[in-house]
Amino acid sequence: MNFTPKLPDVGTTIFTVMSALAREHNAINLSQGFPDFACDPLLVELTHQYMQQGYNQYAPMAGLPALRERIAEKCALLYATHLDPDTEITITAGGTQALYTAISAFVHPTDEVIVFEPCYDSYLPAIRANGGIPIPIALQAPDFGIPWDEVRQRLSPRTRMIIINTPHNPSGTILTAKDLQQLDQLTADTDILVLSDEVYEHIIFDGQAHQSVLRYPNLRQRSLAVYSFGKTLHATGWKIGYCIAPPNLTREFRAIHQFLVFSVNTPLQYAIADYLSLPTRYTELPHFFERKRDLFLQLITGSRFTYQQARGSYFQFLDYSAISSMPDTEFARYLTQHIGVAAIPISVFYSQNKPQQSVLRFCFAKQDSTLHQAAECLMSL
Ligand SMILES: Cc1ncc(COP(=O)(O)O)c(C=O)c1O
The missing domain is CATH 3.40.640.10 (Type I PLP-dependent aspartate aminotransferase-like (Major domain))
Structure with missing residues (x-):
């Protein structure tokens, strides 16, 4: 059958790929942007x-x-x-x-x-x-x-x-x-x-x-x-x-x-x-997530990751250039398979002129215990 795809370049998204990889390797999933705690x-x-x-x-x-x-x-x-x-x-x-x-x-x-x-x-x-x-x-x-x-x-x-x-x-x-x-x-x-x-x-x-x-x-x-x-x-x-x-x-x-x-x-x-x-119900949110950002960053203090702290959203960029020279997609796979934490490489958020940045995105909308476990893995790098 002949047809012209409307979106020929779209395959499985990195979010699906990383979540599947996280499941396969039993890694802590800080890749996709969703809370691992219950709503009210x-x-x-x-x-x-x-x-x-x-x-x-x-x-x-x-x-x-x-x-x-x-x-x-x-x-x-x-x-x-x-x-x-x-x-x-x-x-x-x-x-x-x-x-x-x-x-x-x-x-x-x-x-x-x-x-x-x-x-x-x-x-x-x-x-x-x-x-x-x-x-x-x-x-x-x-x-x-x-x-x-x-x-x-x-x-x-x-x-x-x-x-x-x-x-x-x-x-x-x-x-x-x-x-x-x-x-x-x-x-x-x-x-x-x-x-x-x-x-x-x-x-x-x-x-x-x-x-x-x-x-x-x-x-x-x-x-x-x-x-x-x-x-x-x-x-x-x-x-x-x-x-x-x-x-x-x-x-x-x-x-x-x-x-x-x-x-x-x-x-x-x-x-x-x-x-x-x-x-x-919503005025508590800035404080609630600010505390999670602070906890996550405090837990990785002393690691070789560098960052500018997030000023909003529930995502934190971490730069790993002091740890590895791997390209970001490769490092994200390595982190999931060998260190036990899944994150998203920055390059997937670009359509062209992908930057050569050693940066991954971590979601901190997670229970404190999840953040503690993830940080412990990240500190081993
Ligand atoms: C920037 C941004 N816009 C829109 C959405 C989509 O929101 P919803 O899950 O309500 O479709 C998301 C979800 O991750 C997002 O990060």
């Missing part, structure tokens, strides 16, 4: 209750009104912005579906989309599957900041969208108010959209404030901001999130959304709506 039992109880009460049929296409209202309240509190739950918030099947839907709704064949590498692995395939052309720009090590002059040079009449991600996976960096102001200036008086991946909005450390596009009135008008309850509620397997965008963009977003999934898991939406009425 109250959430499970609430979901169970709603299932038992019969809330098991299709939810409204845009999402449960009560949940959208709680999200609007949360954003008013955090980002001092007024959102209309009816026209500006859509509940999605996780952050990934929101990202894909936003790209699919606005990127036409030959449109250019600026992405900053290293980046989350769904952006480029989503752009390509929709006929768009990714324009990758490398973040500047060691801080992984955005080179704004280069962005200015790479803008063209075909630039349709710029994708940003803060706090950042995989580097653990965050964008500052200055970055957002640069983005605002650069896109002013253009038709460029901003897709802002903010799934780690609550996982930010050292007293920093998350710089959401929602804080910036002009930027907000051209932005689709994406969030994930999987990250916020320690329940990545639930695949539920949302997209916030002004009404004209939300209309187009929903035009695709309704034919991609139509609507999202009903009992979870009821449960999360109840749960969010207690803001402490």
